[in-house]
Amino acid sequence: MNLTEFAVKTVYWFFLYGCIGWCVEVVYAAVKEHKLVNRGFLCGPICPIYGFGMVGLVYSVQLIPLPDSGSMSAVSIFFIGMVLTTAIELVGGWVLYKLYHIRWWDYSKMKYNLGGYICPQFSLLWGLGSVLMIKVVHPLLARGSNPMPFRVMLILDIVLLILFVVDVIVSTAAAIGLNKYLSEIDELRARLRVTSDKLTTVLGTGAMTADTVLDEQKLQLALAKLEGRENATELRAEATARVAELREKLAAVDRHPLSTRRLLRAFPDMKSLNYAETLAATRTAVIRLRELAAAAKETARETAANAAEKIKKV
Structure with a gap:
């Protein structure tokens, strides 16, 4: 096999196993969370870490001298795979x-983890998975891909590489956009806390809970308590403006065209270095806004249905 064929084959295995890894992640999330979620950093159906891991594993096994039997033992593959994939x-x-x-994934809750990046429990799973892939899956896929003409594989690699590069650019923009949104939301939350403190001083009790901020009906009930209080008009206007700004920013995260919303769903254990509390609050708020919007649509639908029913009776 010359260098060109080696490169084409390597890229082919990278994409194939990256896609298989993505499927495994989606199935794992579906079983665990009872819903389908794209669990990759990228928008497309590929997890590059699996592609790199399997390519490295396949070539590591091939490069290590074999025993007289001509095949590497499952135990050797287990340890090579465990060490290699854990390192990646x-x-x-x-x-x-x-x-x-x-931090896109976090094993901090697992025993004996290292910085939340790796843990022995998953390392053991990677080792077992490596044995399965090398002993069973890879031989089957290798036999299946052998009949593929070199030119067809080359064209396929080029197309996939172009799509991959575009996906990396888009997903990177989404990650950068998420950080930008978190910074802006953090600032808006700080302003809203100042306003909430003013309301607490006037009313003598807390007035701006998280749910109050998101639910318009609860917000208006809270602000109604300002009637007859000093500076009521100014405080009402300030609170309404602050809440509107925050809601709009949260809604922007949920409808972001570069998949910022998808990243929040894909990585439920995601942690931010600078905005840990804001990230957790944003995730909860986006879900709550979605629930309120769905409830509002359902109420409107029921109202329309009742009105239509009354018209029919008339």
Whole structure:
């Protein structure tokens, strides 16, 4: 196999196993959370960390001298796979954290974890998975891909590489956009806390809970308590404006065209270096706004149905 064929084959395995890894992540999330979620950093159906891991594993196994039997033992594959994939997960998690100041996965709750990036429980799973992939899956896929003409594989690699590069650019923009949104939301929350403190001083009790901020009906009930109070008009206007700004920013996150919303759904254990509290609050608020919007639509639908029914009776 010459260098060109080696490169084409390597890219082919990278995309194939990256896609298989994505499928595994989606199935795992579906079983755990009972819903389908794109669990990759990228928008497309690929998890590059699996692609890198399997390519590295396949070539590592091939390069290591074999025993007289001509095949590497499952135990050897287990340890090679465990060490290699754990190292890739550690480096990948650390690099992503340093680049975006966000931890995309977090094993901090697992025993004996290292910085939340890796843990022995998952390392053992990677080792077992490596044995399965090398002993069973890879031989089957290798036999299936052998009949594929070199030119067809080359064209496929080029197309996938172009799509991959575009996806990386778009997903990177989404990650950067998420950080930008968190910064802006953090500032808006700080302003709203100042306003809430003013209301608490006037009313003698807390007036701006998280749910009050998101639910228009609860907000108006809270502001109604200002009637007859000093500076009531100014405080009402200030609170209404602050809440509107925050709601609009949260809605913008939910409808972001570069998949910022998808990243929030894909990584439920995501943690931000600079905006940890704001990230958690944003995730909860976006879900709550979605629920309120759905409830409002359902109420409007029922109202329209009741009105239509009354018209029919008339």
